[in-house]
Amino acid sequence: MMRLEGKVAIVSGGSRGIGRAIARALAAEGATVVIAARDQDTLARTVAELRTGSASVEGLVADVGVEAQVAHLVQHVVHTHGRVDILVNNAGVGVFKPVADLTVGEFDNMWGTNMRGVFLLTKAVLPHMIRAKGGEIVNIASLAGKNSFKGGAGYCATKWALRGFAGSLMLEVREHNIRVVTVCPGSVDTAFSTTGKKGNTITQPEDVADAVIFAVTAPARSMFSEIDVRPTNP
Numbered sequence: 490m491m492r493l494e495g496k497v498a499i500v501s502g503g504s505r506g507i508g509r510a511i512a513r514a515l516a517a518e519g520a521t522v523v524i525a526a527r528d529q530d531t532l533a534r535t536v537a538e539l540r541t542g543s544a545s546v547e548g549l550v551a552d553v554g555v556e557a558q559v560a561h562l563v564q565h566v567v568h569t570h571g572r573v574d575i576l577v578n579n580a581g582v583g584v585f586k587p588v589a590d591l592t593v594g595e596f597d598n599m600w601g602t603n604m605r606g607v608f609l610l611t612k613a614v615l616p617h618m619i620r621a622k623g624g625e626i627v628n629i630a631s632l633a634g635k636n637s638f639k640g641g642a643g644y645c646a647t648k649w650a651l652r653g654f655a656g657s658l659m660l661e662v663r664e665h666n667i668r669v670v671t672v673c674p675g676s677v678d679t680a681f682s683t684t685g686k687k688g689n690t691i692t693q694p695e696d697v698a699d700a701v702i703f704a705v706t707a708p709a710r711s712m713f714s715e716i717d718v719r720p721t722n723p
């Protein structure tokens with residue numbers, strides 16, 4: 490049984506890694522999925538890969554840190570599909586260096602994507618979800634938003650901030666039947682990860698996608714506001 494038939498989802502950073510796995514899982518449950526990322530070629534390749542069987546997947550180039558591009562993305566989705574039921578704020582970047590070596594540009598880029606991007610996309614979809622009297626906002630944060638580590642000052646700060654943002658947002662919008670779910674993975678086997686681990690010693694993108702599907706298909710009366718996903722035996 491497809492549990493998300495008739496639903497429309499936006500997945501930021503859906504062209505690779507965790508976002509691609511989430512997009513695939515949402516489409517497999519029957520949702521129409523619009524993925525957004527900056528690189529047109531990768532986006533087009535992923536859309537072609539995900540469009541199997543009855544899966545409805547579309548790609549739109551957008552930088553989540555740029556207000557006009559985010560507005561265009563959401564307007565396009567609402568104009569084309571009539572609604573936005575699920576927003577997955579997944580796009581994120583990480584530069585892992587001691588503060589002394591981290592450049593202002595690297596710091597700003599992490600904030601622009603990991604936090605400003607989440608704010609812009611959330612703000613753009615909220616009026617549509619409030620009008621529809623419901624929705625799902627999923628944020629991909631990180632265990633780096635709960636634990637500090639050397640070389641993680643810039644990145645950890647964005648993910649701690651995201652959890653703070655998400656907690657307040659959740660309290661603000663639940664009266665509209667909008668659920669806010671924040672998923673905090675540890676290291677995941679994507680190009681982003683710096684651990685070099687593969688296979689069963691590291692969480693796979695599909696495991697994070699499973700958590701997202703679990704949360705967005707839960708009975709409407711309950712909300713899994715925060716989910717940690719970590720390897721069993723690293």
Ligand SMILES: NC(=O)c1ccc[n+]([C@@H]2O[C@H](COP(=O)([O-])OP(=O)(O)OC[C@H]3O[C@@H](n4cnc5c(N)ncnc54)[C@H](OP(=O)(O)O)[C@@H]3O)[C@@H](O)[C@H]2O)c1
Binds near residue numbers: 502531552582678680
């Ligand atoms: N992998 C891990 O170990 C891990 C652990 C915990 C949390 N996370 C979080 O999970 C999320 C996804 O990570 P990942 O491992 O899947 O990374 P990834 O493989 O590097 O993929 C990142 C995705 O985000 C897109 N993106 C980056 N900047 C963007 C921007 N400004 N606007 C729009 N799209 C942008 C990328 O496409 P373009 O470059 O073409 O834009 C790509 O599709 C991130 O928020 C990350 O912080 C990752």
